[in-house]
Amino acid sequence: MEITKYTFPIHGDDRGQLVAIEEMKDIPFKIKRVYYMYDTGTLVSRGHHAHKCLEQILICVHGSCKILLDDGNDKETLVLDKPYEGLYIANDIWREMFDFSEDAVLLVLASQYYDENDYIRDYEKFLEYCGRVR
Numbered sequence: 001m002e003i004t005k006y007t008f009p010i011h012g013d014d015r016g017q018l019v020a021i022e023e024m025k026d027i028p029f030k031i032k033r034v035y036y037m038y039d040t041g042t043l044v045s046r047g048h049h050a051h052k053c054l055e056q057i058l059i060c061v062h063g064s065c066k067i068l069l070d071d072g073n074d075k076e077t078l079v080l081d082k083p084y085e086g087l088y089i090a091n092d093i094w095r096e097m098f099d100f101s102e103d104a105v106l107l108v109l110a111s112q113y114y115d116e117n118d119y120i121r122d123y124e125k126f127l128e129y130c131g132r133v134r
């Protein structure tokens with residue numbers, strides 16, 4: 001499976017660090033929505049779904065977490081623990097987020113507004129969907 005991780009430029013100076021992300025320049029889509037999760041229990045596993053159209057960039061801006069990506073054939077698990085790194089997740093990819101550190105803040109940049117109809121929340125339906133679209 002092809003995994004795309006972006007390393008964003010850090011505008012650091014003696015005051016600290018600053019990361020800026022511009023749509024269509026630093027990431028490959030226009031940002032329609034931003035959301036983030038924090039205070040996630042360390043034993044919690046989130047996600048467990050795919051999206052039909054949505055593209056996203058996940059950035060663990062504080063702490064760490066793990067992301068499992070599954071394209072219906074291969075599975076890969078990555079660690080997000082750097083506030084200047086963004087993991088791109090295309091549509092048609094099953095994702096699970098787990099192993100959150102207590103201080104984890106996971107920020108997500110999304111290409112579409114929230115739409116429950118875009119979710120595939122059943123793993124068997126996801127595999128069927130992959131078979132149809134690939």
Ligand code: T46
Pocket residue numbers: 033035037046047048056095097108114
């Ligand atoms: C994804 C992973 C990485 C909204 O009302 N608006 C929103 O934009 C979002 C993302 C969620 N919600 C509501 C829907 C649920 O009642 O917030 C609640 C929790 O959402 P969900 O259970 O879908 O959260 P996760 O962490 O399982 O998944 C989220 C995104 O939904 C999903 O698109 O790819 O993070």
